[in-house]
Amino acid sequence: MTRGVNKVILIGNLGDEPVFRTTGSGTSVANVSMVTNEVRRNAESGQMTEIAEWHRVVLWGRLAEIAKKWLHKGALVYVEGKLRTRSFTDKQNVKKSVTEIVADELQMLGPSKTHSGEESFSSHSFAAxxxxxxxxxxxxxxxxxxxxxxxxxxxxxxxxxxxxxxxxPAIVVDGNDDTDDLPF
Structure with missing residues (x-):
């Protein structure tokens, strides 16, 4: 049986503050909503329109703790992870499913503020x-x-x-020498 690849890469802004909790076993979990924007040209009118796509991102362990300390609404982040769909039954006993990105890597791409209000420029990359x-x-x-x-x-x-x-390297071309035998 062949195996597939489940990889998601997002660069976007947080739509809200991270929601942080700890599981019964003591594992940290943070949930964030993230928006990615895409600009498309309308074929009929020729006008450019911006399309926003919202994503649910789940961060576990150390990534969750980093999110709690450093991520805030509007922060620009790079997230890499895998797509997961899970089912649950809500309080009204209705079965629902949700698709989320379970983050393996997180990189903060712009200025951020700590909970104490200190601002710093951070471009740190973190991996689970x-x-x-x-x-x-x-x-x-x-x-x-x-x-x-x-x-x-x-x-x-x-x-x-x-x-x-x-x-x-197989071929080294410095651009200043015409003695190579490349056809271009």
Missing amino acids: PKNSAVMQNDNSPYGNPSAQSSILNELGFPNQSSVPSNPE
Whole structure:
């Protein structure tokens, strides 16, 4: 059976303050709403229109704690993660489902303020630890390095151990020399 790829990359602004909580087992969780904007030209009128798409993002563990301290409404962030759909029953006993992005990486792209009001420019990148409890509870092979290697081999990519760590470039062109034999 072939494996798929579930990867989401977003750059956008937070629509609200992060909602932070701790699970019964003590794991930190933060939920944020994020908006990405896209500009399209209307084919009939030729006018440019902006389309906003809203996303639910879930941050676990250390990423949640970072979100609690540094992220605020309007902050520009880069989020990388995977798409998850889960079902639940609400208080009226109606079954519902929600699709969320479970973040693996977070990068703050602009100025931010702490809860104490201090402003700093931050462009730090944070990643969820690969051996975290959240990743261990995930039954997918994507958090397991040996399974990842197996998947890459199935897709025709070389084994990481067979790839040189510092390969020599195949062709070096400096642009000042006409002695190369490239046809352009």
